[in-house]
Amino acid sequence: MSSSADELAVEHRFGPYGGQFVPETLMPALAELEQAWTAAREDEGYRAELHGLLRDFGGRPTPLYEARRLSERVGRPVYLKREDLNHTGSHKLNNALGQVLLARRMGKRRIIAETGAGQHGVATATVCALFGMECTIYMGVEDTRRQRPNVQRMELLGATVQPVDAGARTLKEATSAAIRDWVTNVQGTHYVIGSVVGPAPYPALVRDLQRIIGDEARAQILEREGRLPSRVVACVGGGSNAMGIFAAFIPDEQVELVGVEAGGEGIETSRHGAPLTVGGRPGILHGSRSAVMQDEEGQIIQAHSISAGLDYPGAGPEHAYLRDTGRARYVAVTDAQALAAFREVARLEGIIPALETAHALAWVLAEPEGELDLLCLSGRGDKDLAEVLGAGGT
Amino acid sequence: MSTVGTTGIERIAEAFARTGKRAALMPYVMGGFPTLDESVRIGEACVQAGADVIELGMPYSDPLADGPVIHAAATRALAAGANVAGVLEVARALAGSVPVVLMCYANMVFAPGVDAFVERVERAGACGLIVPDLPQGEASEVLDTCDRHGLALVPLVAPTTTPERLAAIGARARGFLYTISVVGTTGERGTAGDAFTEVLARAKASTSAPVALGFGISTPEQARQAADAGADGVIVGTRLVRAAEEAEDPAGAVGALVSELAAGLAPAR
Numbered sequence: 001m002s003s004s005a006d007e008l009a010v011e012h013r014f015g016p017y018g019g020q021f022v023p024e025t026l027m028p029a030l031a032e033l034e035q036a037w038t039a040a041r042e043d044e045g046y047r048a049e050l051h052g053l054l055r056d057f058g059g060r061p062t063p064l065y066e067a068r069r070l071s072e073r074v075g076r077p078v079y080l081k082r083e084d085l086n087h088t089g090s091h092k093l094n095n096a097l098g099q100v101l102l103a104r105r106m107g108k109r110r111i112i113a114e115t116g117a118g119q120h121g122v123a124t125a126t127v128c129a130l131f132g133m134e135c136t137i138y139m140g141v142e143d144t145r146r147q148r149p150n151v152q153r154m155e156l157l158g159a160t161v162q163p164v165d166a167g168a169r170t171l172k173e174a175t176s177a178a179i180r181d182w183v184t185n186v187q188g189t190h191y192v193i194g195s196v197v198g199p200a201p202y203p204a205l206v207r208d209l210q211r212i213i214g215d216e217a218r219a220q221i222l223e224r225e226g227r228l229p230s231r232v233v234a235c236v237g238g239g240s241n242a243m244g245i246f247a248a249f250i251p252d253e254q255v256e257l258v259g260v261e262a263g264g265e266g267i268e269t270s271r272h273g274a275p276l277t278v279g280g281r282p283g284i285l286h287g288s289r290s291a292v293m294q295d296e297e298g299q300i301i302q303a304h305s306i307s308a309g310l311d312y313p314g315a316g317p318e319h320a321y322l323r324d325t326g327r328a329r330y331v332a333v334t335d336a337q338a339l340a341a342f343r344e345v346a347r348l349e350g351i352i353p354a355l356e357t358a359h360a361l362a363w364v365l366a367e368p369e370g371e372l373d374l375l376c377l378s379g380r381g382d383k384d385l386a387e388v389l390g391a392g393g394t
Numbered sequence: 395m396s397t398v399g400t401t402g403i404e405r406i407a408e409a410f411a412r413t414g415k416r417a418a419l420m421p422y423v424m425g426g427f428p429t430l431d432e433s434v435r436i437g438e439a440c441v442q443a444g445a446d447v448i449e450l451g452m453p454y455s456d457p458l459a460d461g462p463v464i465h466a467a468a469t470r471a472l473a474a475g476a477n478v479a480g481v482l483e484v485a486r487a488l489a490g491s492v493p494v495v496l497m498c499y500a501n502m503v504f505a506p507g508v509d510a511f512v513e514r515v516e517r518a519g520a521c522g523l524i525v526p527d528l529p530q531g532e533a534s535e536v537l538d539t540c541d542r543h544g545l546a547l548v549p550l551v552a553p554t555t556t557p558e559r560l561a562a563i564g565a566r567a568r569g570f571l572y573t574i575s576v577v578g579t580t581g582e583r584g585t586a587g588d589a590f591t592e593v594l595a596r597a598k599a600s601t602s603a604p605v606a607l608g609f610g611i612s613t614p615e616q617a618r619q620a621a622d623a624g625a626d627g628v629i630v631g632t633r634l635v636r637a638a639e640e641a642e643d644p645a646g647a648v649g650a651l652v653s654e655l656a657a658g659l660a661p662a663r
Contacts, residue, residue, distance in 0.1 A: 020529060022527055024574070186554060286456075294501065298504065
């Protein structure tokens, strides 16, 4: 965590976005969480314990890798921030470690989380195993099918995976189910939300825990290239890896920030997960106001993406604010483009990216312009093999 | 019962004053479940059986405060084509005989614009709004708009609500103070009467509005215990929605349950 973050209050709103649209039952828990976070981030003991775990258990700092063949292919240097090399295979561990340590400080004995692709669920289950804490992970039935290896990992780690059989049976419903569990068990339970979404203080809390990605990457690229990247690119579902890497570069106005959403079957259809790209009236989902896919009466529309982690009809409120202010821009990549990038990067670089990350890679592969790209390689793709090989032959 | 010139807030106050039972009986009806027409019949059966206020649910895709029974009913109502216009017609059909308070989620209020939404609700003859994901801190625009239209924005308090919040919420309560009896979502529970005493005492001390107890109340015994513990109104939801789902004659089944609840609330002799 940077010193500038310590000096700020925990933001509840980002322009018109954010807020706390939750049942009254949860309001005291949100206040308690905010107080605990405000105290913990100033506390040397907490910071040292988190730093030590991120380093020795998680494997941080993650490398910054100049992807040579990918760079040749696009005609400019492309650096990959290798969050896939974190323990558990994605950036999600950064947040899970920080929040579970916080839960321990608050005296909570039980942890719940939602998961889409399973990466956040695996990270949370891993940290709960590390601390011997009770852990329940909510996951849509459809996602338990398409991310089967991660279900097995979570169960092996001692977590209870609770399949959610409502709506489209994906991340939105898993998140709703986790919130309902929290409403019911709030007194002894901490909800480790996995992205920069949800009611305040979560969007700011998760960003602060993920900004280590951007802080490291910024220092690493300055050391390697003696300059800042011209562009930072990351995939956006809820948007935690993107917010984590963007956060360190927001003050560097010359650095373009690009968030890549799930275009699904095309943003001209309703079968996508790209609320920031498509725009339209803001809405309220899972406790905050942000970009949301909804109908004219405010019913939330089901998202679609081949990538379970991006298959979500909302996005973090700070992303909506960065879009409106022009500081970041958001684009969409279709299922087919992401699948092609998944395969191409595997052969070009010997890195099998997560399908989520493949969206960001697809955008970079297709973009002709630019000088120096920094891409957050948010996770590894082993979990996606069955889905990819099933979707596109060999 | 409704008369021209009285506001929704006044009509709710009258219903509490005139109940004649130990506490006002406030059944919850999911609008559009199983169909729009049948939900009107269910509401009418509730009135026949002694309902003092009807809480009319507006089905929503992501009802975070609701347990599985009401969530499933909302999903089915939406799949059957229920929308805002249809549910407001249900409200209109019932509003002549009973004060109707709409329960809906915040995004539905904000989606068309708060003013436009509240105006539609008023034109349908409803008396107020309950928005379970609009806690104090987010509610001021909706509260101001409802006040301008004479509609009650009914706030909720929970067992977890701190004394400071409780005082602030109670002071701004309109219509009644919706007091959640247990920590959790809507649903049937075996909560006994003594558990109600403390939450009700806290709630009543915070407000001059009537205090209605809800979440987890399903039997005539619990209803009477709630009234005896000081509740001015008793809200029963999930039990009735489950009956509407299970019975071949939803209106008849719900009406019979509401009659039993009314008998449970019959005044002591």
